[in-house]
Amino acid sequence: MPVPVTELARLFPLDSLRQETRDHLAREAVVSEYQRHENVFEAGDLDEDTIYLLDGELRCDYPDGRSVAHVANAPHGRYPLNDAVPRRFTAKAVSARAKVMRVDRRYLEKVITWDQLSRDDNYRHFAPGPGGNDWVFRLLRSQAFARLPTGNIEKMFQLFEPVTVKPSEVVMREGDPADYFYVVRSGTASVSKYLDGAPQVVAYLREGDTFGEDALLSNLPRNATVRMMQGGQLMRLSRDAFEAVLKPPMLSWVLPADAARQVQAGAVLLDVRMPEEHAQRAIDGSINIPLYRLREDIGNAVAPGARLVVYCNTGERSAAAAFVLKRMGYEVSALHGGLGAMLRMMAGRSPTAA
Template identity: 85%
Template sequence: MPVPVEALSRLFPLESLRQETREQLAREALVSEYQRGENVFEAGDLDDDTVYLLEGELRCNYPDGRSVAHIATAPHGRYSLNDAVPRRFTAKVVSGKAKVMRLDRRYLEKLITWDQLSRDDSYRHFGTAPGGNNWVFRLLRAPAFARLPTGNIEKMFQMFEPVTVKPSEVVMREGDTADYFYVVREGTASVSKYLDGAPQVVAYLREGDTFGEDALLSNLPRNATVRMMQGGKLMRLSREAFEAVLKPPMLSWVLPAEAARLVQSGAALLDVRMPEEHAQRAIDGSVNVPLYRLREDIDQVVPSGSRLVVYCNTGERSAAAAFVLKRLGYEVSALHGGLGAMLRLLANAPAA
């Protein structure tokens, strides 16, 4: 159910945001209707939402017996329900019906942070033309950025270097040494790779899409060529800036024992080495999709949204794979120490 942007204008702190930021949040909001007696959430629930009551009345019932009213039309109705997680109370509908709006908590925090930072006179990257900040909204919505601390967002925008590009300009070439991480600010681009001895276009990029991180994370040469289709602008981070601001918070590492526990709990074990390496020696039960084919083939092997543990020989290719997979919507961890660490654990495990 869509929510009119005007509904956000009376809510705190959304009323202080720019109109275009509220419009973006209105597009992302999830609005649901509840009937009398239904619970919006229960005490102890774990979720990722900031919840606003748009219409109706709730009773917030605490485990200790306390009960507090939350009424959409009351002065306190402009505030979200308590964002503490786990939820501290059960929110039950006591009016005939209620309308509730949910926003992704992390995305909301990132947009508020960016909206405030971009008001500073020294801020260089705010687009004044209609749609001039769509690249920011898409960038911050990408799954790979979901757990990026808000402090790193400020650093990232401070370190961005704008680059003007021409139609047909090659921004990076397959086989080159990695130097920058890029975000498309304006324009479109094609991504091609040598497959079966000839270059083939494997993807297209638009505003807010990123590229160049694979080689920076894996310390390998570029695995694709990116050519602009339209002239436009890119934002880039140097290798040093990328490693300082983006690399640490975006990668979730697990030790072998934790990786084994995750796999036993249902996570898929993904080997991102070359097929020849996998055939020579691999962890039992793993599936193989080499890093360079990950974007094209992963959804044929593991459904989107699945929990994954990725590994390679040392961890470098795994780092690149984890970044790619997060952007594709997977919940993913990289095995610290790579194949050798896991094999040592299995070798030392007590016999069943």
Template identity: 70%
Template sequence: MPVPVAELAKLFPLDALRPETREQLAREATVSEYARNEAVFRVGDMDEDTCYLIEGELRCEYPDGRTVAHVAGSGHGRYSLNDAVPRRFTATVVTQRARVIRLERRFIEKVITWDQLSRDPTYRFHDSSAGGSAWVFRLLHSHAFIKLPTGNLERMFSRFEEVYVKPGEIVMREGDVPDNFYVIREGTAAVSKYLDGAPQVVAYLREGDIFGEDALLANVPRNATVRMMQGGRLMKLSKEAFEAVLKPPMVSWVLPAEAARLVQEGATLVDVRMPGEFAQRAIHGAANVPLYRLREEMPSLLAPGGRVVVYCNTGERSAAAAFVLNAQGYTVHAMHGGLGAMLRMQAASAPAV
């Protein structure tokens, strides 16, 4: 159900945002309806949403027995339903029905930060024309940036360099040494790879899409060619800027023991090395999906949204794999130290003979 922009203008702190920012949030928001005695959420829940009550009344019940009423349209009702994680109380509908606006918590924080940063009329990345900042909102909402701390946004934008490109221009070529990370600000591009001895288009990119991160994370040659279809503008981060601003928060590292626990609890273990390496030695139970084939093959192994543990020999390729899979919507952990660390742990825990 679409959310009217006017509804967001009644809510705190969304009422202080620029109209264009509220319009973007309205596109991403959803409205959920609840009947009497239904719970919007329960104490201890770990959901990722900011919730605003726009119709009805809720009873907010704390573990100590204390209850508080939350009424839509009241002064208190302008505020969200407590964003603490885990949830501190159970919110139950007491009226005939209730309607709740839901927005992804981390996206709201990033959008509010962008709205504040770009208010300076001289800010070089804000474009007041219709749709001029669409690339920013799409970038901030991408799965690839979900783990980026909000505090890193200013650092990222301050280090962006704008590059103008022509139709047909090759921005990067398969096999090249990695140098930069890119975001498409304006225009479209085609991504191609050599498959079965011939170049084949494997993806198309538009405003707000990113490319070039795989090779920077794994410190390996480019695994694809990107050619502009339309002329436009790119935002570029140098390798040094990318490693300083984006690389550290993008990967969730786990030690071998934690990786083993996650797999026991149902996570899919994926070896992102080449098939020859996998055949020579691998962790029992792992699936082999080489880094360069992740985008194409991973959905047939596990639907987006699933939990994945990735590993390679040292961790370099795992970092790139984690970024790729995060962008596709998976919950990903990379095993610190790679295959060698897991084998050492297994050897140390084996009974003496």
């Protein structure tokens, strides 16, 4: 159900945002209706949403027996329901119907932060024209940036360097050493790789898409060529800036024992080394998709949104794979120490160990 932008203009702190920002949030928000006695959430729930009541009345029941009313058209109705997680109370609809709006909490914080930072007179990357900031909203919505600390956003935008590019210009070439991380601010580009002995276009990029991170994360040469189709502007971060601002929070490392527990709980163990390496020695039960084929083949092997644990020999390629997979919507961790660490842990178990 779409959200009227006028609804956002009366809510706190959305009322303080630019109209452009509210327009975008209205497209991202999700509205649901609840009937009397239905729970919007329960005490102890671990959801990822900021929740506003747009219409109707809820009763908030605390475990200690207290109850508080939350009424949409009351003065307090413009504020979100308490954002504490786990939820501290159960919210139940007590009106005939209740209309509720949900916005991803982390994304909302990032958008509010950017909206405020970009008001500074010295801010370099705000575009006042229609659609000029769409690349920012799309970048912040990327799954790969979901757990980027809000404090890192200011650093990232401060360190961005704008680069003007022309149609047909090659921005990076397969096999070259890694130097920059890029975001498409305007224009479009194609991504090609040598597959089966010939270059093949494997993806297209538009405003808000990123590229160049694979080689920076894996410390390997570029694994694709990016050529501009339409001219425009790119925003780039140097290797040092990328290492300082983006790399640490974007990667979720897991130790071998925790990786084993995740796999036992249903996570898919993914080996991103070359097939020859996998055939020589691998962890039992793992599936193999080499890093350079990951974007093309993962959908045929693993269901969207699945939990993954990725590994390679040392962790370098796993880091790049984790970033790629997060951007595609998978929940993923990289095995710290790689294959060697897992084999050492397995070798150290006693025969009777579980």
